[in-house]
Amino acid sequence: MTARHFLSLMDCSPSELISLIKRGIELKSLHRQGVVYEPLKNRVLAMIFEKASTRTRVSFEAGMIQLGGQAIFLSPRDTQLGRGEPIEDSARVLSSMCDAVMIRTFEHADLETFARYSKVPVINGLSDDLHPCQLLADMQTFHELRGSIQGKTVAWVGDGNNMCNTFVQAAVQFDFQLRIACPEGYETDAAFLEQAGDRVTLLRDPREAVAGAHLVNTDVWASMGQEDEAEARLKRFAPYQVTPALLDLADESVLFMHCLPAHRGEEVSAELMDDPRTVVWDQAENRLHAQKALVEFLLAE
Ligand code: CP
Ligand code: NVA
Numbered sequence: 001m002t003a004r005h006f007l008s009l010m011d012c013s014p015s016e017l018i019s020l021i022k023r024g025i026e027l028k029s030l031h032r033q034g035v036v037y038e039p040l041k042n043r044v045l046a047m048i049f050e051k052a053s054t055r056t057r058v059s060f061e062a063g064m065i066q067l068g069g070q071a072i073f074l075s076p077r078d079t080q081l082g083r084g085e086p087i088e089d090s091a092r093v094l095s096s097m098c099d100a101v102m103i104r105t106f107e108h109a110d111l112e113t114f115a116r117y118s119k120v121p122v123i124n125g126l127s128d129d130l131h132p133c134q135l136l137a138d139m140q141t142f143h144e145l146r147g148s149i150q151g152k153t154v155a156w157v158g159d160g161n162n163m164c165n166t167f168v169q170a171a172v173q174f175d176f177q178l179r180i181a182c183p184e185g186y187e188t189d190a191a192f193l194e195q196a197g198d199r200v201t202l203l204r205d206p207r208e209a210v211a212g213a214h215l216v217n218t219d220v221w222a223s224m225g226q227e228d229e230a231e232a233r234l235k236r237f238a239p240y241q242v243t244p245a246l247l248d249l250a251d252e253s254v255l256f257m258h259c260l261p262a263h264r265g266e267e268v269s270a271e272l273m274d275d276p277r278t279v280v281w282d283q284a285e286n287r288l289h290a291q292k293a294l295v296e297f298l299l300a301e
Contacts, residue, residue, distance in 0.1 A: 005123070020136060031288075043299060056133065067292055095119040106128050123298070127162065133287065154167065155179045155250070157267075158181075159182060160189070177199060214255070216257070
């Protein structure tokens with residue numbers, strides 16, 4: 001049997017995604033009550049990080065320990081992956097020793113290649129195209145604080161990057177309307193937009209995107225791997241900073257999310273980070289609970 005992978009939100013059905021979120025909420029509650037729950041005793045998650053990480057690394061590592069298993073951190077700097085060993089070979093070897101593999105990398109196609117040769121589940125811990133684990137935590141956060149997101153209006157302000165692409169997929173899977181406001185030339189990939197049809201509207205004016213929205217999101221203006229473009233992007237994106245005043249145009253129940261790390265004074269104003277509508281710390285914590293639900297689901301398959 002081929003392993004079940006989680007490279008994008010489209011790898012699960014809408015009902016599986018809702019179940020994962022509900023399970024994340026249950027696991028959070030068990031954890032807070034101090035209940036020891038170790039269904040993954042002796043199970044091992046390998047984690048390959050070709051880009052930096054705080055939240056993804058710590059949440060997977062802590063999550064595996066809490067579930068009774070272990071996680072192994074692998075960096076290309078000190079493995080043969082960084083010296084050119086083919087992805088196919090690494091996939092065959094790692095998946096013969098470990099029970100699941102999480103990968104944070106640049107090219108999404110590398111994840112797909114790894115998954116094709118892996119006997120065990122492969123999890124996308126962020127690629128240049130997608131960050132589905134973050135969306136599990138974000139959807140859990142919205143669900144906990146506001147209930148179902150179905151039929152709600154969500155705004156994305158800023159770069160049409162990997163997080164924005166993942167929100168486009170989330171609009172399809174969780175059935176909400178997404179309005180994207182981004183500068184010309186920084187749109188979400190056309191292929192993702194096509195997949196979403198009329199659930200997504202592309203705009204230029206952040207105020208138009210945010211008006212009446214129930215959830216507003218942004219992310220850094222220069223993602224990992226775009227460091228050389230950072231200065232040019234600062235100028236181009238200046239009108240897209242999310243501030244308390246911009247959020248005032250949204251629905252009164254609005255939540256503000258950012259996957260973090262945040263750059264205060266760039267994509268988000270410093271005041272907004274401390275605004276009561278901001279739920280970035282809940283999102284970050286929920287990475288732990290949502291991914292425990294994900295690993296439990298994938299390893300139970
Ligand atoms: N949001 C997120 O994935 O954070 P890290 O880069 O710290 O893992
Ligand atoms: N878009 C950002 C997200 C970081 C979690 C990046 O890819 O760097």
